[in-house]
Amino acid sequence: MEAEKDLFGKCPYMTAQKVLSGKWSIMILYHLGKKTMRFGELQRQLPDLTQSTLTKQLRALEENGLIERKIYPQVPPKVEYSLSDIGIKFKKVLVELAIWGGEYIETLKDKADRP
Amino acid sequence: MEAEKDLFGKCPYMTAQKVLSGKWSIMILYHLGKKTMRFGELQRQLPDLTQSTLTKQLRALEENGLIERKIYPQVPPKVEYSLSDIGIKFKKVLVELAIWGGEYIETLKDKADRP
DNA sequence: ATACATAGTATCTAATAAGATACTATTGGG
């Protein structure tokens, strides 16, 4: 698969950077980290991206093995997205990222307080 | 400053995603996390990006407050790059990212072993 | 027969980012 080939043998940082490159990847992983969700629910959690963009981001994450897609043979369709094993392991990164992001926002506020 | 305004009040994940969006940001932060470096040394560590690209990435990181740029009034010029306070705090994220990236690469190898 | 719900596709456009290449400024040393 395309996605795998060019990630092979690279350093962990480059690999991580590549996998996280989509503009919404972190947000999507965060939401799916809370619970498995259907497409529509995920979309409601992320009202700022369009359906086609969400589809593209999900496909990229799926190709890279971070999430899984389960199709129920129903009409109207039901498709559930969840974190894969390696996706679940990514939650540890998310924890640190959230802490750091909070601190970062604080530093911005500090700078704004006394300009 | 532009970079600050539109990050304000956002959630930590969105903020983090934005700051890390450059293709080389994580690699640069990793190298500067090891030690303060001059422009040329950094470039030697990252032979895959051109001078102009490196300059752009460094400027973006500086605008976002992650790194600091110290100019020595010399000829030929000497400019040192280092992590800012909030940049240093990012090292905790890097640690988790490296662990996860390593695990991720392993899963790719596993998949390749038995296709 | 028609409408509805869900999870999409297909195109096209616009915005952003990255990369290639060539050029600049300064000044101490030969």
Added chain:
DNA sequence: CCCAATAGTATCTTATTAGATACTATGTAT
């Protein structure tokens, strides 16, 4: 006077991403 060393700029081109918009498929309920 000319060269080397360092850290850039300035342009232009290309590639990658994201976003907008309109369309599709299908079984059930009315």
